[in-house]
Amino acid sequence: MEQETITRVASIKEPSEVAAIREQCKAALERRKICFRVCAGTACIAGGSLEVYEELKKQIQQRGINVDVELLFEGGETEAGASTSGCHGFCQMGPLVRVEPQGTFYNKVKVENVPDIIAATLEEQGVVEDLLFENKDGSRATIEKEVPFYAGQKRIVLGGCGTINPEDIRNYFAVDGYKALAKCLTEMTPEDVVEEVKKSGLRGRGGGGFPTGRKWESALKAVGRPKYIICNADEGDPGAFMDRSLIEGNPQLVIEGMIISAYGVGAKYGVVYVRAEYPLAVTRLFKAIDQAREYGLLGENIMGTGFDFDIEVFQGAGAFVCGESSALRASIEGLPGEPTAKYDHATDKGLWEKPTVLNNVESFANIPIIINHGADCYASMGTEKSKGTKVFSLVGNIVNTGLIEVEMGTTLRKIIFEIGGGIPDDKPFKAVQTGGPSGGCLPADKLDMPVDFDQLTEAGSMMGSGGMIVMDEGACVVNVAKYFIEFCNDESCGKCISCRDGSAALLNILERICEGEGREEDLETMEDLCHAIDDASMCGLGTSLPNPVLSTLHYFRDEYLAHIKDKNCPAKVCKPLFTYEVITDNCKMCGLCFRNCPSDAVIWKKKEVAEIIQDKCVKCGICKEVCKFDAVE
């Protein structure tokens, strides 16, 4: 048994074989004493991580060490090797390399650093100090868990992202891959599976937060045949990359979740609807599906149990609105990717009018975890009505941008100031936009709010798919609202007048306010319009697009009024609504502003206070930035 190889793939004939394969894969991978794991997520690859990977392999080989992975699976062992992984979430510090099993965490690794890393690891049993993460106080963190960005996280769904090679299913087997499916197929009836998911309290991660178990229950009871499973990987929110990273980093987890779902509801066919603009995710997905098929985990007679299910990949054209359930279905059916009215549940009449379960990538990724650990354990995480964890993409004016996973109920403060490391240059926090383009903007006094589906909705925002954009005092909320409304107007399918022309009319008012032409009655007009857009629009894009306007009007009304009444943009963003002036008392007459002004708008002579000529000033703010004496305001 020990020496039995698994390089020549044999289809799994019965669920009990999964355990044996797991032990073999684990043992094989452990026969590689040290592994340099290089991040091969989209961002790190762009930063040159694959060159680092090749160099690592080359230099290890030069030491006479065999780095061929197949050797391990043939029973051989090796001193060291290199492997890749999906995104670790901390892309801004990439390319990342982790040394396993020690866990030494190197960031911003360049090809030139490879000899040092290898020498430190293989010869000195030490670390390359300079490549370790540097804390604010100058101290260094050796392993991921010591880095504040990771310390506050609970990486369960993302657990495999950054730790396993997503392109080799044997890595997934080694970390309990397909154990959950084997358990379902042997110990659980479809009803048990659905009941377990219901009990876990899992709610859909794609935006709506609908209870997944209840959706599955309806599909299980539906009479139509065949039934379909669709995985929604359209992910169109600007700045969001949760689903992309999951598919790139651990595609088998998502696939296993889909197979379990199919078993639970009795579906034969599955579709992953993925944006074509995600080439790496698409490639890895195809690879993962092929490998799953080779092992008899997809196709006919899965694990010899007589259960049939297979998955196709559908590459979407990339319109944001195609992520909406009815538009997504239409798009797969070859119709225009436009939402349609739905009064039948998709679980009765979905794709091709057949019972359909549509879930988000992250929702499916939670399933194997729920089955492996049990619904009760899962439900012990999170808040009363939002269980488990949530993946967020943290972007904007924040020190640590990236992909994070936290327990539901974690406060915004912890997310932004501990994990996110706060605002760069310790500027004051102003707002955070959650829920993507049609989410809401929350102010500082909501920082201690525990983040879950219901709290966010109550505060006038939403969970959405987990985008989080942090803004410092330099952001103008009117301008922010304008940006999101513009996005929604562009992405509206254009069917409903309320959504199409309503967003255009909102945009028109917002533009006017930003130009200093706002009128006091505009605020009420916008509120009226927002409520009508919500009431009258057909799909979620229209009904939620007023959120950025309504939430900023609610929390930052004074800022709107400053624009309208005082003709002043306090954040100095709306150019017609502010000026830069030299504060005579502060000016040390250094002339820096004069030398840096791109527009010759500063008058200055030696030993004279500088002065800004407003007619010439293009309001670029450079003078304010360069002045060392805070003399420009």
Add this chain to the structure above:
Amino acid sequence: MVTFTLNGTELEVKEGTTLLEVARDQGIEIPTLCYHEEMSTYGACRLCLVEVVRRDWPSIQPACLYPAREGIEVNTDTERVRKSRKILLELYLARSPESQVIIDLAKEYGIRDTRFKLKESERSECILCGLCVRACAEISKRHAISFAHRGSKRMIQTPFEELADTCVGCQACAFVCPTGVIKIDEAD
């Protein structure tokens, strides 16, 4: 058969009947711009909004699409419906300020002016109701007209700008167009 109440009257209708069909049957007026009984429904104009209470949950729904369902309570003329409809009419006025049909309809709701402004490129006498698209496809069976683009750039691609060889000049589209924006030159 399903039983529900419409403006306080309990009614029994065939399952699948839309609220608009029932209302028209009962002589209740609901304005529409994208509905035609000879064609499939589309739900773009949003004027046919009514208030539906289902399982104690009130919501605003388009009557032309929403099916009569067991136990629901429908009101065609509530404050909330009127408010949203008036805003829509203001949007229509902003979009098609020259359309007599729109001006007249707005007037019926006491609206003579609009608070909203759309850019020149966003204005048009075409209200994108899609009746012409459906008429061409469903009545003339030609599929010569279609929608193009998204958001505010959405427009109708008619065969008249560039004569589609599929157009047989039947004028069904011009006949159904609520704003009369489609004009076919007889000489063509």
